[in-house]
Amino acid sequence: MELERPLDALNDARNKRVLVELKNGRQYAGKLKAFDIHVNIVLQDAEERAEGETKRKLGVTFIRGDTIILITPE
Amino acid sequence: MELERPLDALNDARNKRVLVELKNGRQYAGKLKAFDIHVNIVLQDAEERAEGETKRKLGVTFIRGDTIILITPE
Amino acid sequence: MELERPLDALNDARNKRVLVELKNGRQYAGKLKAFDIHVNIVLQDAEERAEGETKRKLGVTFIRGDTIILITPE
């Protein structure tokens, strides 16, 4: 894996399912549809999780970048 | 669904009802009338909710972007 | 109601009474006299409220934008 910049990793993950962890401890899983330099993202078929269990299904979800800790493939 | 940038998802949601979750745990539902690159938004017919119940009706409401965690269709 | 940008909603509210909620839980009501792109605002005949009751009358009050959660017509 060769990456020039961190956002290249998000580009590689586009249209794939990712897990997103927020500063408030919440987790969202979904298909990564879009991101920008602020790390604002849009997930499709998003679901909120807690301790491995789905708590809520949310559909297309915009998440503000400054709330995000990490993004990793599901 | 093809999106170039995260704000495109907000553009698709314009004039539709959305649910907005804030960093302080509060939720607002309303029709998305406007947004900008800071994710400042305006909701029409906004209502504040807690645990699925309407707590307050607010009308046209400006919400400052840096308080927002996520925006999703209602 | 048609709005291009969120600040247009504040422009529509100029010289009208608004309710402003801050991140620290406090509420201020007053006539919206001015705002800028940081959402710094000035209220005239401002009053601080808690649970629907007026706690303090403040007159012309400058409120720094980064403390604000939302602004809505009173």
Next chain:
Amino acid sequence: MELERPLDALNDARNKRVLVELKNGRQYAGKLKAFDIHVNIVLQDAEERAEGETKRKLGVTFIRGDTIILITPE
């Protein structure tokens, strides 16, 4: 009172006594001598207050803007 921008209200208050409330709950009263677009301010004959009582006299005091919630005439 007609104001174009919020900082105009601070300009009107220059050389008058104001009350400044900070995010940490502290209050400072003094004569407003200077301010800038970050809402950094300088108070002359500043005093720190708690519950209406003067706790400390501070003289010329520079207060960093990002600690400020509101500024109002004393």
Next chain:
Amino acid sequence: MELERPLDALNDARNKRVLVELKNGRQYAGKLKAFDIHVNIVLQDAEERAEGETKRKLGVTFIRGDTIILITPE
């Protein structure tokens, strides 16, 4: 070791294993694949640790720079 700028140290660490500590107290170890001026980073073969023990394996992980305290070779 001569460095002109702090990011030079991250460049020296590229493709080597590093330990990353976050503001929320969590630690991530992995191979540093990319970074930018915001200190956004990508780790390969990332694992989350607590008190020296591996809690989770995460694979390729994007970590937002503003959550990071320090980065050091493992």
Next chain:
Amino acid sequence: MELERPLDALNDARNKRVLVELKNGRQYAGKLKAFDIHVNIVLQDAEERAEGETKRKLGVTFIRGDTIILITPE
């Protein structure tokens, strides 16, 4: 005292002893040697204080501006 901008007050305090209060409640006293627009400062012969008592002597100390609440002559 006439000031155009808040940083003018810091310029007047250069090479004089000041008291600096931080967001975490700590106080530092020392001779103000330098400052910039972020309110980063350098104190010479700095000492950390708590409740009027010197806790530690620190010598030349760089303090990051975003940790500062206020700066006042000692």
Next chain:
Amino acid sequence: MELERPLDALNDARNKRVLVELKNGRQYAGKLKAFDIHVNIVLQDAEERAEGETKRKLGVTFIRGDTIILITPE
């Protein structure tokens, strides 16, 4: 000691041992190898300390500027 700007003090400290205190209360000592305008720094032979005792040795360590309160010669 004459300084034009605060970062000049960091320049004077380059290649000397410094003590760095973070917003989370942690302390790091090490040789200052690099810094930038965000106060991102790199320490060589860094060690984490608590109450005067060394807790961990870290080697070359990048510390993100926005976590730093102060930097002073050891």
